Amino acid sequence: MNKILMSGNNVIGEAAIRAGCRFYAGYPITPQNELTEYMAEHMRNAEGGVFIQSESEVAAINMIAGAAAAGVRVMTSSSGPGISLKQEGISSMAAQELPGIIVNIMRGGPGLGNILPSQGDYFQATRGGGHGDYRTIVFAPGSCQELADLTMDAFDLADKYRTPAMILADGMMGQMMEPVIFKKPKPRQYPEKFMLRGAGSGKSKFIRGLLLDPVDSEAHNWKLARKYEVISENETRCEEHRIDDAKLVIVAYGTAARIAKGAIKRLRSHDMKIGLFRPITLWPFPEMRLRTLSEKVNNFLVFEMSTGQMLEDVRLALQGYADIEFHGRPGGAVPTPAELANVIARVYEQKD
Amino acid sequence: MAKIVFKHPESLKENIFHYCPGCGHSIVHRLVAEVIDEMGIRGVTIGVPPAGCAVLAYNYFDVDMIEALHGRGPAMATAIKRCLPDRLVFSYQGDGDLAAIGIAESFHAANRGENISVIFINNAVYGMTGGQMAPTTMLNQRSTTTPAGRKQAVDGYPVKVSEIFSQLDGATYVERCAVSSPAGVNKTKKAIRKAFQCQMAGLGFSLVEVLSLCPTNWKLSSVDSCKYIDEVMSKVFPPGVYKDQTGQSGKTAEARP
Numbered sequence: 001m002n003k004i005l006m007s008g009n010n011v012i013g014e015a016a017i018r019a020g021c022r023f024y025a026g027y028p029i030t031p032q033n034e035l036t037e038y039m040a041e042h043m044r045n046a047e048g049g050v051f052i053q054s055e056s057e058v059a060a061i062n063m064i065a066g067a068a069a070a071g072v073r074v075m076t077s078s079s080g081p082g083i084s085l086k087q088e089g090i091s092s093m094a095a096q097e098l099p100g101i102i103v104n105i106m107r108g109g110p111g112l113g114n115i116l117p118s119q120g121d122y123f124q125a126t127r128g129g130g131h132g133d134y135r136t137i138v139f140a141p142g143s144c145q146e147l148a149d150l151t152m153d154a155f156d157l158a159d160k161y162r163t164p165a166m167i168l169a170d171g172m173m174g175q176m177m178e179p180v181i182f183k184k185p186k187p188r189q190y191p192e193k194f195m196l197r198g199a200g201s202g203k204s205k206f207i208r209g210l211l212l213d214p215v216d217s218e219a220h221n222w223k224l225a226r227k228y229e230v231i232s233e234n235e236t237r238c239e240e241h242r243i244d245d246a247k248l249v250i251v252a253y254g255t256a257a258r259i260a261k262g263a264i265k266r267l268r269s270h271d272m273k274i275g276l277f278r279p280i281t282l283w284p285f286p287e288m289r290l291r292t293l294s295e296k297v298n299n300f301l302v303f304e305m306s307t308g309q310m311l312e313d314v315r316l317a318l319q320g321y322a323d324i325e326f327h328g329r330p331g332g333a334v335p336t337p338a339e340l341a342n343v344i345a346r347v348y349e350q351k352d
Numbered sequence: 353m354a355k356i357v358f359k360h361p362e363s364l365k366e367n368i369f370h371y372c373p374g375c376g377h378s379i380v381h382r383l384v385a386e387v388i389d390e391m392g393i394r395g396v397t398i399g400v401p402p403a404g405c406a407v408l409a410y411n412y413f414d415v416d417m418i419e420a421l422h423g424r425g426p427a428m429a430t431a432i433k434r435c436l437p438d439r440l441v442f443s444y445q446g447d448g449d450l451a452a453i454g455i456a457e458s459f460h461a462a463n464r465g466e467n468i469s470v471i472f473i474n475n476a477v478y479g480m481t482g483g484q485m486a487p488t489t490m491l492n493q494r495s496t497t498t499p500a501g502r503k504q505a506v507d508g509y510p511v512k513v514s515e516i517f518s519q520l521d522g523a524t525y526v527e528r529c530a531v532s533s534p535a536g537v538n539k540t541k542k543a544i545r546k547a548f549q550c551q552m553a554g555l556g557f558s559l560v561e562v563l564s565l566c567p568t569n570w571k572l573s574s575v576d577s578c579k580y581i582d583e584v585m586s587k588v589f590p591p592g593v594y595k596d597q598t599g600q601s602g603k604t605a606e607a608r609p
């Protein structure tokens with residue numbers, strides 16, 4: 001298979017179309033516009049492909065919900081403010097058990113913030129963001145290759161569990177170019193019985209979200225909760241990098257993890273025993289792996305391009321069994337590997 | 353041999369309506385179901401009920417249905433129709449749903465000329481949430497959030513959906529009816545049929561606005577509610593055909609790439 005050099009935003013679009021995505025709706029917002037434009041250009045050539053530039057992010061999420069109900073693989077994408085607008089729709093897709101992919105190419109926040117890479121939407125992505133007892137599967141790719149692979153996997157998991165899944169990347173990942181190989185997508189497995197395509201001569205179906213009877217509603221909530229438990233058990237992913245002899249482990253995801261890898265390379269050349277723990281799924285968070293790691297490592301340093309959000313999940317995972325330091329750069333600030341290496345070295349020397 | 357002149361529509365389930373006695377939703381549900389029966393399209397129809405008093409419409413219509421979030425019916429319907437162009441897709445919306453929170457989705461679905469039909473129930477109040485002011489509440493009309501009557505200075509004017517939507521180039525057929533009299537009911541049914549035929553012929557966006565009774569929140573009897581529609585509402589929202597391009601060639605969904 002050939003390697004193709006593509007920017008992150010385009011990789012997501014190409015992977016989606018290859019995975020059989022045939023409905024995309026989106027509203028322009030930087031730094032993800034290339035993805036919307038890619039879908040506009042390439043959905044035309046995909047058989048049965050529909051592209052709609054929607055009137056808003058609210059419309060976009062409700063459009064993909066409709067298309068998902070019709071039995072089509074669907075995706076929408078946006079960034080910070082637009083993702084906030086989609087939250088009611090994401091909650092509703094979780095409630096109505098509709099599969100679909102939401103891409104958030106994060107930018108600096110809160111509010112309009114700026115258009116620089118950031119990781120301030122971790123809470124929003126992993127804690128639900130919308131209302132009610134629900135969860136969203138959240139992938140945090142760390143390279144263009146992972147953008148390709150995880151986008152395809154996200155479609156499969158969304159179908160498998162009939163739930164929305166999110167690709168959480170940032171402006172840096174969206175813009176950077178790397179060679180990628182697109183894997184062969186798996187054939188779609190999504191039973192016809194979940195699709196709403198007209199009753200034909202059979203029984204009519206309905207998909208609802210409002211459950212007025214508390215008995216029904218509680219049962220539905222527990223059913224969803226059991227599903228999320230199964231997802232937590234089976235779909236957690238992480239990468240462990242140079243942790244075998246590590247005395248200090250950096251915990252970082254996405255762009256922050258890339259920067260951390262660069263920093264670790266430098267520090268290793270100075271004989272500092274530093275490793276990286278990189279969650280690939282942010283929900284479900286790989287907490288058991290991290291806890292196991294604390295049996296041999298006592299010191300962790302969480303690095304995020306935020307004021308400290310994943311930090312809470314790391315604390316929950318480590319439950320006080322290890323020391324946790326934090327370094328954060330919010331609001332669109334992106335440190336170089338050299339800068340981060342200095343921070344890590346200071347922490348390492350204190351602990352050593 | 354007896355001839356059947358009146359029966360329960362096949363596209364309507366046997367469930368008993370939860371609507372208040374005299375409510376216009378019940379009438380319009382029946383009309384929509386009758387049209388679906390008569391057109392023989394039950395098996396290809398997909399309905400999108402709103403958040404509003406009609407939220408449980410899937411308990412009544414025996415066609416495939418998916419409940420939309422408040423105001424987003426036309427966005428959902430747009431997507432379903434684009435994915436399944438040979439189905440009949442309609443959204444069913446109240447005035448808060450269409451003209452307040454969902455005005456953008458409705459406006460743009462119409463403007464894109466989506467080949468869908470919107471059944472729009474204008475009862476001049478928010479029924480489901482207990483009678484608050486709607487965008488269509490008339491000046492001086494009392495509601496729970498306009499206890500002294502709607503005042504133009506603070507609440508603005510009633511939104512005239514048919515007038516506005518008929519201005520959009522994407523809209524093919526727009527008619528306003530009233531279910532306050534037998535003649536009005538018949539007209540409404542004809543309009544719904546026309547809207548669905550417009551869609552099945554691939555002619556583009558259709559909207560039927562129905563001036564509809566909400567005796568509960570108007571605090572009027574059913575009979576007085578009908579009078580209120582005829583004597584008050586109809587003056588602000590005159591029934592009639594606001595746009596009909598169904599006879600014009602060139603208005604086809606085929607133009608879609």
Ligand SMILES: Cc1ncc(C[n+]2csc(CCOP(=O)(O)OP(=O)(O)O)c2C)c(N)n1
Pocket residue numbers: 403404405406422445446447448449450473475477478479480481486
């Ligand atoms: C985002 C959101 N805001 C508010 C509501 C509450 N809500 C449900 S129905 C409704 C208004 C319904 O009025 P209308 O659309 O006129 O329909 P009717 O009930 O009169 O038929 C409101 C405000 C909601 N479900 N979702």
Ligand code: SF4
Pocket residue numbers: 370371372374375376377405475479480565566567568569
């Ligand atoms: S509140 Fe009004 S609109 Fe709602 S069911 Fe009762 S009469 Fe009908």
